[in-house]
Amino acid sequence: MTTASPPIDSPAIKPAFTGISTRRKLTDKLATGLVALAFLVALVPLLWVVITVLSKGLHVVVNPNWWFQSLNGLLARQQGGGVYHAIYGSLVQSLIAALIATPIGIMVAVYLVEYGGTGKAQTKLSKAATFMVDILTGVPSIVAALFVYSVWISIFGLDRSAFAVALALVLLMVPVVVRSTEEMLKIVPADLREASYALGVPKWRTILKVVIPTALSGMLTGIVLALARIMGETAPVLILVAYAPYINFDIFGGNMASLPLVMTVERNNPTMAGGDRIWGAALTLILIITIFQLIAAALSKWTAPKTK
Numbered sequence: 001m002t003t004a005s006p007p008i009d010s011p012a013i014k015p016a017f018t019g020i021s022t023r024r025k026l027t028d029k030l031a032t033g034l035v036a037l038a039f040l041v042a043l044v045p046l047l048w049v050v051i052t053v054l055s056k057g058l059h060v061v062v063n064p065n066w067w068f069q070s071l072n073g074l075l076a077r078q079q080g081g082g083v084y085h086a087i088y089g090s091l092v093q094s095l096i097a098a099l100i101a102t103p104i105g106i107m108v109a110v111y112l113v114e115y116g117g118t119g120k121a122q123t124k125l126s127k128a129a130t131f132m133v134d135i136l137t138g139v140p141s142i143v144a145a146l147f148v149y150s151v152w153i154s155i156f157g158l159d160r161s162a163f164a165v166a167l168a169l170v171l172l173m174v175p176v177v178v179r180s181t182e183e184m185l186k187i188v189p190a191d192l193r194e195a196s197y198a199l200g201v202p203k204w205r206t207i208l209k210v211v212i213p214t215a216l217s218g219m220l221t222g223i224v225l226a227l228a229r230i231m232g233e234t235a236p237v238l239i240l241v242a243y244a245p246y247i248n249f250d251i252f253g254g255n256m257a258s259l260p261l262v263m264t265v266e267r268n269n270p271t272m273a274g275g276d277r278i279w280g281a282a283l284t285l286i287l288i289i290t291i292f293q294l295i296a297a298a299l300s301k302w303t304a305p306k307t308k
Contacts, residue, residue, distance in 0.1 A: 053279060056275075057279035057281075058283065065081070065082050066083060066280060067087070070084060070245060070246050071245040071277075072245045073245075074245070076269045076271060076274060078273060083281055083284060085246055086258050086261065086281065087284065087288070089162065089248075089261070090259045090285070090288070092162055092251060093166050093237070093258060094230055096162070096166035097166040097169035097173055097230055098173065098227050100166070100167075100170045101169075101170045101226070104177075105173070105174045105176075106177065106212075106219070108133070108174075108178045109177070109185060110181075110212075111125075111126070112126055114203070116129070133174075133175045134175075136175040137179065141233045141234075141236060142235035142239070144168045144171040144235075145238075147171070148164055148167045148240060149240060152164045153240075162251040162252075163251045164241065165236045165237055165240045165241050166251075168236035168240060169233065169236060172229065172233065173226045173227070176225065177222060177223055177226050180218070180226070181215075181222060183222075184215035184218035184219050185212075188210075188211050188214045188215050192210050192211070193206055193210065213303075216303045220299050220303065223296075224292050231285065231288070231289060232285060233260065234260040234261070241256050243255060243257055243262075259282075262281045263277075263278050
């Protein structure tokens with residue numbers, strides 16, 4: 001006579017669960033506490049900077065004249081005026097750099113991920129490109145400015161201009177765009193590529209219609225981060241263009257102000273008006289970067305792949 005075996009979920013064959021050990025609980029709580037402490041330590045200087053800039057610059061930027069007037073004709077000690085000429089300069093220089101650096105950075109990243117290979121199969125051109133991107137990532141802004149000065153002004157004999165500043169900013173923006181885009185392309189599932197290839201779609205069309213749209217939301221965030229990085233650079237504007245208290249629409253000639261340049265020039269102004277302009281320009285730059293970040297977040301949400 002055969003005896004029926006107990007069911008699989010019978011208590012007789014279930015392993016006894018003794019619970020999580022006290023040591024593991026303590027280790028988990030300690031790690032959680034250390035992570036929270038590190039977050040608070042990193043948050044303190046950020047809040048300190050934001051509160052300081054707000055307290056010293058808010059009364060300046062709430063004045064409508066700050067946004068719609070320049071400093072043309074004002075003496076150093078005179079209150080009033082605005083920085084719309086510097087806002088225009090910062091936006092023009094940064095957007096020109098973004099228009100040049102973004103397609104270059106995206107195409108380099110596409111080559112490194114899709115065509116360059118990995119490990120021992122990595123091509124020589126891919127290794128060289130990766131090496132150069134790593135070098136450019138660590139290049140100080142003043143080195144990029146001096147390089148553009150030596151080529152654009154010393155060799156070609158062209159004038160100092162906003163376009164020369166944009167060229168220096170391109171050198172600083174390209175590696176950031178390449179690295180951020182590269183990481184976004186790497187996280188696109190290989191199954192999407194293989195499914196496209198199985199349908200007979202060529203590789204270039206797969207990249208254009210499948211890979212890039214899937215990674216587009218993250219790519220936009222990386223581009224805006226790179227844009228925010230270059231908007232606050234001071235060395236290129238100091239070396240490649242001179243300050244002007246008025247607006248200049250010619251990007252290939254003449255002096256042109258920018259928000260970092262306003263802060264640098266007004267640093268030598270010991271009056272209360274100079275201090276107000278420094279803190280007002282700093283807060284204005286933060287607000288512009290914040291607006292760009294919000295736009296990037298909205299575009300990322302809009303372009304993100306739709307999932308159920």
